[in-house]
Amino acid sequence: MQNVKILLGGVPFGRNNVGDEAILECVVGLLKELAPGCSITVSTDSQQETENRLNVRTVPLFGFQPAYSPRQMEEEIARADVFIWAGATGLSDYPEIPLSMLEIAHHRQTKTVLWGVGMNDELNPYLYKVLPGKKRLLLRLLTVLTLNRINFIQRLEERREARARNKIVEELNRCDLVVLRDPETLNAVHHCGDVPDVMVGADSAELLQPSPWDRVCLTQEARAILTSPARKIGLCISAQRQLVHEKELIEFLDQLADRDYRIVFLPMNHATDAPLMESMRDRMQNKMHSVVIGGKRTPGEILAIAGKLDLVISSRLHLLILASVLHIPIIGISRGSKVDNFLTMFDHVSAGSVDECDFEHMQAELDRLIESRAEFEEVSTAVHDMLLQRLEDAKVRLTEVLKQSL
Template sequence: MTTGASHPLPARSGPRIGVLGSYGGFNIGDESILSCVLGCLRSLRPDARLVVFSRNAEHTRAHHHAADQVLDWEGVSLNHVLDTLASLDLLVLGGGGILYDGEARRYLRLVRAAQERGVRTFAYAVGAGPLREPDDRAAVRSVLAEMDDVVVRDEESRLVLEEVGLERDVVVTADPALLLRPEPFTDAMMRDEGVPTDARLVGMSVREPGRAAEKLDEGDYHALLADVADFLVRRLDAHVVFLPMERHDVRHAHAVLSHMTAPDQGRILHGSYSPGQVLGFMRHLDLAVGMRLHFVIFAALSGLPVLPLPYSGKVFDFARRTGAPALVGVAREQAGLLLAEVDRLWDEFPQRRDALHARVRELRATATQTCERCGDLLDDIDGGRSASAPEPADLTVPSAGSLSV
């Protein structure tokens, strides 16, 4: 028996449910999703045996104690993984953005193996795109067509699947991390990071340029973001705190900080924090500007004015659903437009606050629908013998585990 718990496991007489995704401590957003998916499954079937297929089983065992068993699925004997798949009653794919070029076929190979062994399969608010590679497109068309239910987290993903040629009903809900519960980020933790507790704070999330800044070299890209950070320092008399949501983000945060004219007003979080603690940290902020989807989601959950910097369709889609400004590109000639948008966001937010809160409540309710659909499938599998219909609030789960940034 493979677990990360130091205490004996309770007997599990319910269904065996596998969870497959980009888990293992690589990204705070993915870890927050896993916490919420496991919370959903445990609320639906308290006696279920939950098996997580992880890209780093050691990390997942240590930080997600709701899982009864954790297996590596990369770089290991395929036979062991297949034997475990065959023992499942249900395999949950996702959530998170895993159906994209170069990765989709790898995840769907395991889903197909489960299907061939008679295991029911469910796509849990997954994200899709870009999908241009023929092998990935073919895998999506064939494997998702045979899944028992396919739920995506945004309209963009549904359109991607439609363009690929998937011919089946696809349900759009919302990102599972919308149900994450904040954990305390104390004043002592703030002091350990060198972040003032008596100053206005702006959070920033930066990552590699990617499609957001295709016409900029990396140096110009970092300089542009530094201009935004300096503007925030001057305009709001604020300190800027960079929140790396993935390990690679640290390098880009340092590069932006090095281009700032007021680097003494900037800090980078370096500690190892759980997703819930990162969400708790957002409660200390006054404004958020960033690129990572889950940074934007955490800001919205915290009721902050947030400017999503353009990076991908999933960020644009979430901005649209929350009523946040949605920019379409980053270029040096757009620096003035970007700064003007930040200025307008700050000035107008008092009038927008109630609307944001209402939209976030609606999105959280929508996110619970994924769990409800999964519950319907479990009822079909086991007749609902151990099900207890959860209230939406019951699906809001604390996060477990940390990501070293």
């Protein structure tokens, strides 16, 4: 399959999100395994770095701001034999962008694949809810004029959501292969309508391998903490949806530090998460027992660092995934159903949400998991093996599509 031309897109690659980059790295490796000699092009906002790291051709990040060339996007989709929407939670977070790319591909008769894409149980409220402003005020006034018989805000929101869900059904039914991330995504897609020919795979980040430890560049402070015999708690809070009870979290971390734990702030987006966690560390009373892992990190580096921890607490899904790959115990803070869905496989419940964090549950889970590492490893090994088998089954179908594209 040396002549197969593959375009990977539909995800905001190159935007400093380690989770997205982990997906990309693993999908590229998988495609090189299934179709040796294939030509892979990645739509990314970090072209040179992606070319150097993954040895692929790149084009600008299509579909996302800032402005890009729609004509170039259409030409690249038409040039490809296969367009792969390569992961993330885009079916609910930003569905219209990759769906428009699928529509172009279908019009151009380019084969299309959804690979490991996820969907929350609700669509992104920033896209489909009427946010505070002039439009909401006007619709509220119209509602009042009807003596509340017609809720114009609700009517518009329902129309927006119905249009998006109908588009999901339409384009997915035209795809050559749809591999969803998890059973919960399958249920969410079926809530949109009838999409019969789909299968459940797994997040491609399950395939990631850690970078060699001696190649991970760290400050002297960070390396001292990560190699110390003290128990180490990794933490990542997404800056996309910050914790409402941040002050209480800082107090919780100080209590752990007072018990001789080390706190390792592990940003999954160095541009946004790191400043937030630097601020949190600055407000700790016992900051000497903590460190922020700074700098832009590859997925393999993050995985290697996670492997030095005794437990991870995160509101970012992909840090939970990466920790579990190495059987590091995990505690999730929900910021959407994707975290809850992932934890279900381990028979875990989130420690509340970013809006209402449950610190009693967090402390109880931490104490339990720290003292039962072997038990968690047994469960996580079974979960990881199951997810790898799902990916193996999906790879068979993907190989068929790649062969058909020749």
